Amino acid sequence: MKVIIAPDAFKGSLTAKEAAHAMKRGIEHVFSDATIICLPIADGGEGTLEALVSATNGRYKETIVQDPLGRLIPAKLGVLGDGKTAVVELAQASGITLLAEEELDPLKASTYGTGELIRFALDEGYRKLIIGLGGSATNDGGTGMLEALGVRFFDAAGRLLKMNGGALSLIASIDDTELDERLHSTQIVVASDVENPLVGKTGATSIFGPQKGVKQAMIEPLDAGMRHFADVTERLKGKRLHDLRGAGAAGGSAGALVAYCDAEVASGIEVVLEAIGFAKHLSSVDFIVTGEGKTDRQTLNGKALLGVAKLAKDYKVPVYVISGSVEKEALDPLGEWFTGLDELNDGRPVAELMVNASEILRQKTEEIFSDRHM
CATH class of the missing domain: 3.90.1510.10 (Glycerate kinase, domain 2)
Known part of the structure; x- marks a missing residue:
């Protein structure tokens, strides 16, 4: 199995690189023999x-x-x-x-x-x-x-x-x-x-x-x-x-x-994906995991996650999102691009989620893919 982990930054808590490493640890607990490629992304701004x-x-x-x-x-x-x-x-x-x-x-x-x-x-x-x-x-x-x-x-x-x-x-x-x-x-x-x-x-x-x-x-x-x-x-x-x-x-x-x-x-x-050679991995990848601080309707306006989804769609690669929060009202339009949408927000105080973001993201990633028999 081959997996690409390509999150954007979780602003205020995790850089894209930190988020990718947390997700990687979660995936490794479920698929110990998987080939995992970490390609943290950004859309031109900080990160x-x-x-x-x-x-x-x-x-x-x-x-x-x-x-x-x-x-x-x-x-x-x-x-x-x-x-x-x-x-x-x-x-x-x-x-x-x-x-x-x-x-x-x-x-x-x-x-x-x-x-x-x-x-x-x-x-x-x-x-x-x-x-x-x-x-x-x-x-x-x-x-x-x-x-x-x-x-x-x-x-x-x-x-x-x-x-x-x-x-x-x-x-x-x-x-x-x-x-x-x-x-x-x-x-x-x-x-x-x-x-x-x-x-x-x-x-x-x-x-x-x-x-x-x-x-x-x-x-x-x-x-x-x-x-x-x-x-x-x-x-x-x-x-x-x-x-x-x-x-x-x-x-x-x-x-x-x-x-x-x-x-x-x-x-x-698009500049970032081209510079890091993202597309060259897609012909042999099984799925992609991405995420950001908040996934909402703005995500569909040329943001980083949509860029990943567009490229993945050309290769028919499923893309899973694990973000800090996901806008409920945007689930339908987001669902047209992403195979799964999950969030870290489980009712705990935001301050707690921010402080422990790396471990919470690791646990959530492990939990999601343990439940999805892929």
Whole structure:
């Protein structure tokens, strides 16, 4: 018997790698002679770096970058097992988890550190980059990142701007003549699960701003600043970001990478599955076990588990889900993709489930497959 274990992170309790190992221990108790392949997954957000490096037997390189508020912190760059592809995870440098709740300030937060990580990858000689976008604390349109890569932003008086969310509306001109020339010979793939455009009611600020500290009264002026940046960019680069699908990812960072670095935006889970060679295992696998913190209707909107299910369906491989919780109202549509749906939530306090998540997941996995005589 051959089994693939491919969970996403159980946010707040287990990384994807930790969840995979817990599931593996549960499967081993039931099928002691099974060949088990652990391929933790992610959809472009936090955890993408670990998933890609782990699944390809890659390695990490560390450098010092600025966090969203300009403080120096260590950050990791991933290198895939092919030795040629570098992975930049925006959350490493510009992530919301780097700030305390009271520090969240989209007017001041910048993606400058992510630009430093990209520059570090270039310095190390990598010319193929996967950039995972998700979990950002920023709403600067990716201008801080561009600033770190050599783009200069000026106000109406010709003064050089230090970029953040609050500076977008002050941009009078953009000079990209000093953009790191190595980017012109670099293939950049943006991995993201976000399909939102840059501006408007479904744009970066309106949809994702509130979780980053954007108050209701700030949404309109911040969105106007983002629109202004898009206007200036369109005049300079001839690329319209305003309504570009996916441009709103990570506070507009995806749009900046498209316009100034000729990046390609792709489904995060599809990028991850291709990079880790997921499909090559499917012709001989008996079943797949996956999971996440919460499986609900959002799972069907291009999230990691759906990507696994779509690929598995092509090979007629059954996929079982064991998640922290499963939305009861979504069982029917989820059932069209997944063979089984189980949850860890058994009425115990959430705090207890979170603290003991690894052992509870192991036990649940063992219990489920002991009951299913496969």
